Amino acid sequence: MNRIRIQTHDFDLAQEYHQLRELSSTVGAVVTFTGLVRDFELDASIDSLSLQHYPGMTETLLQEIVDQANKRWQLIGSTVIHRVGELLPRDQIVFVGVASQHRADAFEAAQFIMDYLKTKATFWKQVSQDGQQHWVESKDADNDAASRWDSTDD
Amino acid sequence: MNRIRIQTHDFDLAQEYHQLRELSSTVGAVVTFTGLVRDFELDASIDSLSLQHYPGMTETLLQEIVDQANKRWQLIGSTVIHRVGELLPRDQIVFVGVASQHRADAFEAAQFIMDYLKTKATFWKQVSQDGQQHWVESKDADNDAASRWDSTDD
Amino acid sequence: MESQEAGVQKLVTRTIALINLLFFGRLGDFSKDVPATIEASTPAEIRQRLTTDHPTLGKELSEPQVLVSVNQMIVSWDQPLADGSEVAFLPPVTGG
Amino acid sequence: MESQEAGVQKLVTRTIALINLLFFGRLGDFSKDVPATIEASTPAEIRQRLTTDHPTLGKELSEPQVLVSVNQMIVSWDQPLADGSEVAFLPPVTGG
Numbered sequence: 001m002n003r004i005r006i007q008t009h010d011f012d013l014a015q016e017y018h019q020l021r022e023l024s025s026t027v028g029a030v031v032t033f034t035g036l037v038r039d040f041e042l043d044a045s046i047d048s049l050s051l052q053h054y055p056g057m058t059e060t061l062l063q064e065i066v067d068q069a070n071k072r073w074q075l076i077g078s079t080v081i082h083r084v085g086e087l088l089p090r091d092q093i094v095f096v097g098v099a100s101q102h103r104a105d106a107f108e109a110a111q112f113i114m115d116y117l118k119t120k121a122t123f124w125k126q127v128s129q130d131g132q133q134h135w136v137e138s139k140d141a142d143n144d145a146a147s148r149w150d151s152t153d154d
Numbered sequence: 155m156n157r158i159r160i161q162t163h164d165f166d167l168a169q170e171y172h173q174l175r176e177l178s179s180t181v182g183a184v185v186t187f188t189g190l191v192r193d194f195e196l197d198a199s200i201d202s203l204s205l206q207h208y209p210g211m212t213e214t215l216l217q218e219i220v221d222q223a224n225k226r227w228q229l230i231g232s233t234v235i236h237r238v239g240e241l242l243p244r245d246q247i248v249f250v251g252v253a254s255q256h257r258a259d260a261f262e263a264a265q266f267i268m269d270y271l272k273t274k275a276t277f278w279k280q281v282s283q284d285g286q287q288h289w290v291e292s293k294d295a296d297n298d299a300a301s302r303w304d305s306t307d308d
Numbered sequence: 309m310e311s312q313e314a315g316v317q318k319l320v321t322r323t324i325a326l327i328n329l330l331f332f333g334r335l336g337d338f339s340k341d342v343p344a345t346i347e348a349s350t351p352a353e354i355r356q357r358l359t360t361d362h363p364t365l366g367k368e369l370s371e372p373q374v375l376v377s378v379n380q381m382i383v384s385w386d387q388p389l390a391d392g393s394e395v396a397f398l399p400p401v402t403g404g
Numbered sequence: 405m406e407s408q409e410a411g412v413q414k415l416v417t418r419t420i421a422l423i424n425l426l427f428f429g430r431l432g433d434f435s436k437d438v439p440a441t442i443e444a445s446t447p448a449e450i451r452q453r454l455t456t457d458h459p460t461l462g463k464e465l466s467e468p469q470v471l472v473s474v475n476q477m478i479v480s481w482d483q484p485l486a487d488g489s490e491v492a493f494l495p496p497v498t499g500g
Contacts, residue, residue: 012168013167013168013171014166014167014168014171017167017168017186017188021188021190021244025192025193025243025244026192026193026194027190027192027244028189028190028191028192029187029188029189029190030186030187030188030190031185031186031187031188031264032171032184032185032186033183033184033185033257033260033261034171034175034183034184034185035182035183035257035404036175036181036182036183036184037182038179038180038181038182038255039179039180040180051403052332052333052336053403054330054332054377054380054396054398056380057377057380057396060380082403082404089179090175090179090181093404094403094404101192102295103187103189103265103268104265104299106187107187107261107264107265107268110185110261111257111258111261114257114261114404117403117404118401118403118404119401120401121401121403121404122332122398122401122403123401123402123403123404124332124333124334124399124401124402124403125402125403126333135333135334135337135399135402136402137400137402138373138399138400138401138402139402141256142404145258189500205499206428206429206432207499208426208428208473208476208492208494210476211473211476211492214476236499236500247500248499248500268500271499271500272497272499272500273497274497275497275499275500276428276494276497276499277497277498277499277500278428278429278430278495278497278498278499279498279499280429289429289430289433289495289498290498291496291498292469292495292496292497292498293498296500
């Protein structure tokens, strides 16, 4: 059971966790990652964030990432939620939840999904700082994080 | 801000997450791990689980593990909860939550804390299967998981 | 445009297709007065033709990190295009 | 027992201390009729003396994975013991 959602409205961690936990009596581990909008970007405070994506393609790419995770680890279920539109500092922006029998699978798959989402999924962030809007630059650290999974790729 | 609790009663993931998220406006990532009682052990179904610990020493050991995590990663806060006493299949047994600025810190610290908790913290599980009680054997996989952190230890 | 007639008539070496254009992220800022459709046979040709009227956009599209997709699949710049294809120009992604 | 008097009188090489004993996990099952306290100068001596009256427990305590703590700190088996110390025998942990 894998769920992928792209939405403007907020999500509820408790509800997402509950669904993963209840998937099966064999679930022994649930790992959740929640990304939050920090109140600064490159050392300057931000007023708001605007998230654009490529409808259709984003869902396809996220599905590919989740499929890869399911090939590489023994997962019982996963949920990926990404918000788009206008967000404020401290808002929730992204959620990845993974349920598995053993904890290593859930930990690694959740981290893998986030690393790949950051570098492959078609989202673009624009920040508003002091009334000025500019697009966020991609980070080398994210590419490094994603590429470390390549070496053990099947 | 690091919290450690050992308790017989259940915990509420939403509440623990909320506390971590609200620690600071610099929190960009929250990773949670929840361990659940599976309904089988060594391929036999279990009726219940009884968790014993060494009061005082367990708290000290968990604090040492959390201190190490704070030395190795940039963390804003963490919460570790472990239940003791009688538990049933599908009950929540352990929670680790970590808040950080960047996701890699939260992911790695949460996994580190769980791996060390599994091999260092003074908890012992007894399962009841078909009316018979027996102590759970420790798993080589857990020692392997913990020892992989040793090589990069300071 | 110069070879459009020949291409359509003969279908010899290449087809000139009517393409729907999309620009994402920072590329959107440079493409506000770009038409929604264009005629071209490959993404590389789209880029080349856009550069004529929109040199700043053309320069942005030539950045090595910019990817191109056709009908929501990442492709190479010399991918032949079919009529009605959706071609999108994608700067490095920054979600999550 | 054989050297207890000499030890207490002179405090020469070792002290015989009154120790509070704790057994965890599966070790608890083998120590139900073991007294709560014992006199000994090291954890190794405790184990040796328990083996006399409780051979099954003694065998369990000799398993290499069993750890010993004194006042809630993991120590070596030849750690000198002070009066009133809390000595606990710990099989491999299985929490989480």
